[in-house]
Amino acid sequence: MTSVVAPEQQSQSFRAAFAQGLEYTRNREHGLALGAYEAALKANPDSRDALFNLGATHEALGDPFQAITIYKRVLELEPNDADCYRNLGTCAMKLAYRERNGAWLDLARSAWQRSLELQPNQPDVTGYLAAIGPEANP
Numbered sequence: 610m611t612s613v614v615a616p617e618q619q620s621q622s623f624r625a626a627f628a629q630g631l632e633y634t635r636n637r638e639h640g641l642a643l644g645a646y647e648a649a650l651k652a653n654p655d656s657r658d659a660l661f662n663l664g665a666t667h668e669a670l671g672d673p674f675q676a677i678t679i680y681k682r683v684l685e686l687e688p689n690d691a692d693c694y695r696n697l698g699t700c701a702m703k704l705a706y707r708e709r710n711g712a713w714l715d716l717a718r719s720a721w722q723r724s725l726e727l728q729p730n731q732p733d734v735t736g737y738l739a740a741i742g743p744e745a746n747p
Contacts, residue, residue: 623652627659634662639669657686661693673700673707677716691728694720698737718744 630645646663649656664679680697683690698720705713718741721734 619652623649623656623659626652627656627662630659630662630666634666637669639666642666643670655686657683657690660686661690661696664693665696668696668700668703673703676700677704689727691724691731694724694727695731695734698724698734702737702741714741715744717741 626645626648630642630649633639633642633645643663643666646659646666649659650663653659660679660683664676664683667673667679668676677697677700680693680700683693684697687693698717701713701717701720704710705717718738721738724734725731725738
């Protein structure tokens with residue numbers, strides 16, 4: 610038998626789990642944060658903030674591929690999220706270095722370019738783009 614959870618209880622569950630995730634993140638307890646953000650998403654599957662932090666936690670745990678998957682879900686919910694594009698680019702760059710695959714480099718470049726289109730004043734992202742240089746011509 611499935612029980613129905615009242616919206617207020619679901620909202621409280623979300624807020625409690627998300628707050629716990631933020632606390633774990635502040636304490637660099639990323640494994641615990643992962644569980645808290647997943648619990649928050651059970652209560653509110655479309656939470657941009659919980660998804661974004663879940664992606665960042667996967668990145669902090671050394672799993673940029675999973676983080677990219679999650680960041681793409683964030684962008685489905687909020688297509689003009691400059692911070693998400695920034696993190697997506699960073700994860701793609703990690704994979705480009707790890708796998709020595711130009712496709713990841715292209716993803717990093719395009720994500721960072723989009724981030725700058727949405728939020729131009731990001732000197733670090735401008736620096737990242739300068740460091741990897743322009744796209745190679747086919």
